Structure formats: C-alpha cells, structure tokens
Amino acid sequence: MKWTVLQLQKFRDVELEIDKLVDVSQDLMKRDSEIRDASPIHVTGTARIDSRKVVFHLHLTGQLILPCSRTLDDVTYPINIHSTETFILKPVEYSPNDDEEIHEPDEGVVDLIPVIEELILLEVPLQVISETAKNTETLQAGRDWEVMTEDQFKLEQQRTTNIDPRLSGLAALLKDKKE
Known part of the structure; x- marks a missing residue:
C-alpha cells in the first residue's frame, strides 16, 4: 500500500x-x-x-x-x-x-x-x-477481596453511609468532636 x-x-x-x-x-x-x-x-x-x-x-x-x-x-x-x-x-x-x-x-x-x-x-x-464472563453470575473473589458490579458497589456504599437510627445521637457527638 x-x-x-x-x-x-x-x-x-x-x-x-x-x-x-x-x-x-x-x-x-x-x-x-x-x-x-x-x-x-x-x-x-x-x-x-x-x-x-x-x-x-x-x-x-x-x-x-x-x-x-x-x-x-x-x-x-x-x-x-x-x-x-x-x-x-x-x-x-x-x-x-x-x-x-x-x-x-x-x-x-x-x-x-x-x-x-x-x-x-x-x-x-x-x-x-x-x-x-458476562453471563456468569458469580464474580471472582479471594481472601479479603472480591470483584463487585457497579450495582453491588452502590448498594454497599448506601449500607455504609446509612447510620442506624439508634446511634444517630452518637454520630452527632462525634461530629462535634471533629469540628
């Protein structure tokens, strides 16, 4: 060419x-x-x-x-x-x-x-x-790690950011100490 x-x-x-x-x-x-x-x-x-x-x-x-x-x-x-x-x-x-x-x-x-x-x-x-790999439901995982889909990651993020209502008073105290 x-x-x-x-x-x-x-x-x-x-x-x-x-x-x-x-x-x-x-x-x-x-x-x-x-x-x-x-x-x-x-x-x-x-x-x-x-x-x-x-x-x-x-x-x-x-x-x-x-x-x-x-x-x-x-x-x-x-x-x-x-x-x-x-x-x-x-x-x-x-x-x-x-x-x-x-x-x-x-x-x-x-x-x-x-x-x-x-x-x-x-x-x-x-x-x-x-x-x-697209059709496989289970993703790879190992000791202390795992592969997540974006949806699984978002759910995990929501779980960690949601505070138990019984501990909301404690969370307010911790915020005051940080400031």
Whole structure:
C-alpha cells in the first residue's frame, strides 16, 4: 500500500479504487501488548488525487484477539473503521480544514500502512468482556477481596453511609468532636 508521488500523479482527476488485504498483525502486537493476534485487515475505498493533495476514503474491516478483562480468555473483537486521510503533496500551497487529519509523504512515498496501524490502535477498547464472563453470575473473589458490579458497589456504599437510627445521637457527638 505504497505509492510514489509520481505514480499517484498518473491518476490525477481519476478515482483510484483500493481493495486489498493487509497483514499488520506483527506490528500491532509489537505496539500494543494487549493485542494477542489480528486477522488480515481488508482495506477498501477510494483515493482522489489532485496537484496538491491525495484524499483517501478508507473502510477497514478485520478482527483482533484481545484478552477478556475478567478471565483473560481470548475474545474476538471486530474492527469496522471508516476514515478519511489526507496526504499533502505540496505543503506550501495547501491549508487544511480544522478537523482534517493531514499526513506528508515520506521521501516522496505515500505509505498507508502506518496510517492503518494507527487507526486500528485507536479502536482498541480499554476493556473487553467475553460472553461467558458476562453471563456468569458469580464474580471472582479471594481472601479479603472480591470483584463487585457497579450495582453491588452502590448498594454497599448506601449500607455504609446509612447510620442506624439508634446511634444517630452518637454520630452527632462525634461530629462535634471533629469540628
């Protein structure tokens, strides 16, 4: 998925169709230790080329293998990314929009692989929970610790903040001493 600027200029004012499988699994696993594996990424889209810039409209699909946050089992996480990436060919003549992500060719070569890797890494969630972990009623526990759901935590907080009405007088005395 590399083109020289001269190769791209041959497609000026014509849409360049992109439909390719790219294997970036090794690079993704090096850059993010949470990624255990990745399927080849199917990259489709178009590129519009003019004298100043190349605009890629990309659609990336594939799958990542990530660890479950609760059980550390492998979870297949689908990737479905739509992105528009702009490479400027003549930096002096081009002023980007505020919301536009721009890239520059590296030594006269437009390379989409680093862009694809970055887009995928930005899509990796902080937590992935497998279906079996979601459906399990009992959460992990150990000596003097246990995993709670948010609802269980809120109930526990309410129990500790509610003072027994018989001890409310004592609570008032303790507040006076603290002040």
